């Protein structure tokens with residue numbers, strides 16, 4: 001099979017954190033893009049902030065694919081518990097959760113990996129081409145640390161290995177922080193192992209109680225927080241790969257450390273850095289540790305995941321998205337406007353008459369051009385969504401009268417390509433209609449309530465009849481100590 005790739009790609013501008021400005025994007029290998037995104041630490045359910053990041057970069061990837069690029073999208077899974085704070089101390093997040101849930105650390109990682117995958121699938125986030133796990137790449141991480149020691153940029157101390165920031169003058173180039181401005185804040189015991197308090201751990205000696213542990217040239221231990229991303233992105237995308245993404249909160253120290261680890265070892269790192277801004281609640285970053293989060297799981301009981309996605313793409317990836325009920329209502333209405341129009345277009349298509357729709361088609365093309373222009377200017381999704389609303393205004397106006405096949409087909413193609421393929425707003429491909437599973441959840445909640453009322457009134461025969469009838473259609477009710485549950 002030959003590669004069907006366009007030879008000319010339209011100009012695409014993106015904001016590069018490293019250059020602190022919007023720049024023209026040119027991939028290293030014509031027609032191909034290698035992208036790496038810092039993925040989740042799998043120790044709890046994903047929240048809406050994680051969704052902002054995943055959707056932001058999913059849209060970047062989808063748009064590159066839409067332009068005709070072949071994209072290799074790599075996103076890691078942190079399944080080794082790195083320590084709780086940036087100063088290389090505190091508890092191991094995964095181990096802490098394992099103790100709480102009485103599970104093995106690897107059970108915790110497995111459980112939350114799958115919950116993350118399910119949550120993102122419902123948001124219509126495409127699966128990464130490669131999803132490397134940190135625990136599966138300990139050898140690569142050890143190798144990179146060894147190179148750093150050999151080149152004099154890292155040193156072993158008491159069974160741990162630290163990156164020597166003073167040996168690498170470029171440290172701070174991404175975040176613009178000068179070494180002298182960087183915080184110290186490290187506990188005395190850890191500080192005494194370091195030559196400089198700002199040095200960060202590449203490898204940590206494991207205390208006897210630490211479950212996740214590996215042999216290394218420096219004794220039994222586990223990797224530091226940052227090293228996995230340098231090792232795995234280089235392994236799967238090669239030196240000088242194109243785009244590295246992640247949340248703005250990771251710029252320092254995580255991304256700064258990723259660059260230093262790779263480049264000090266002699267491996268040119270990412271050429272463009274993209275950072276999404278934060279999803280906030282009451283003006284504060286939504287985060288696991290602050291406890292001010294709403295999990296996607298919870299949110300999906302109230303909202304169609306596609307509305308959540310619509311809400312996220314309605315603000316720019318570099319803007320703050322404030323999360324509140326008003327925003328939901330707006331997103332619900334906005335999404336409805338698009339899907340109502342598309343549903344009507346598709347309903348009419350099979351019996352559409354032949355007629356001249358050139359005026360409508362010209363307007364559709366103009367909205368399409370607006371959409372592309374917005375996306376080529378640093379992925380301005382709010383403007384792209386505005387173009388879809390412009391399209392919807394014209395389509396609705398046309399639908400008020402008679403529209404021919406050509407007009408309907410052009411409208412359908414615009415919605416499906418731009419709203420569907422690029423923005424990922426119409427999951428599944430079978431149409432934008434409401435997802436029935438959502439409906440089923442709501443109905444079953446009502447049924448369980450009705451059954452509970454029967455039981456409270458001691459109407460056990462009615463309650464049993466309800467349950468038996470559900471069993472006949474393949475729905476089972478189980479009474480647990482936390483109340484009744486149902487499953488298909």
Ligand SMILES: Nc1ncnc2c1ncn2[C@@H]1O[C@H](COP(=O)(O)OP(=O)(O)OP(=O)(O)O)[C@@H](O)[C@H]1O
Nearest residue numbers: 041049050052053246247278279285286287288289
């Ligand atoms: N509120 C948010 N808005 C946008 N992106 C976020 C938000 N919270 C986390 N992210 C991104 O998700 C990824 C994983 O984040 P992380 O696991 O540190 O979540 P967190 O909730 O900030 O956890 P913690 O509070 O324990 O640091 C990072 O790339 C981070 O930038």
Ligand SMILES: [Zn+2]
Nearest residue numbers: 038039229254
């Ligand atoms: Zn990373």
